[in-house]
Amino acid sequence: RKEVEQDPGPFNVPEGATVAFNCTYSNSASQSFFWYRQDCRKEPKLLMSVYSSGNEDGRFTAQLNRASQYISLLIRDSKLSDSATYLCVVRYNTDKLIFGTGTRLQVFP
């Protein structure tokens, strides 16, 4: 079983739609959680950290469920510019981050 698993997609949604991605992780000792965004042929960029109480950044909401070991990302009012691959990332009690393989989002007009 992969340490971090994501549905690869693609998720094809119209502008203005709400879309949600889930991610599961296998190690219950995971301590830090992040969502990264990666555009085609570019480097990953930190989108947001995920906190135990859940957190919001504009149109983006991240949730953490430690009991079920999953993380979610909700995007409201999707924009064309949201089209990208979204990487779920976890850290155990080390410096190292473990990356999921990503979920591809395509927003169409």
Place this chain on the structure above:
Amino acid sequence: NAGVTQTPKFQVLKTGQSMTLQCAQDMNHNSMYWYRQDPGMGLRLIYYSASEGTTDKGEVPNGYNVSRSTTEDFPLRLLSAAPSQTSVYFCASSLDKTRGYTFGSGTRLTVV
């Protein structure tokens, strides 16, 4: 403030050649990392360094070597290039355990 700088951006090597991918950061980050990214495989850790003078193997270290003689630089050396090392290589740095990584723009390497 340049962040994390990787050179070269593109490289073609012949099987058996050696080369060094350069990575430099100007953020005074303690930790630095090398990942490779292949289709369907996600980002896999090659080597990392928690601080100047220390290095540790990651998930896929075979065929590579690193050193960390300064805080700023973390070069990745391919010892004898193989077609299986064709990939996109990303260097990243991090201030501490609570933070995410800042990535460089990547090096696209093709081994023929």
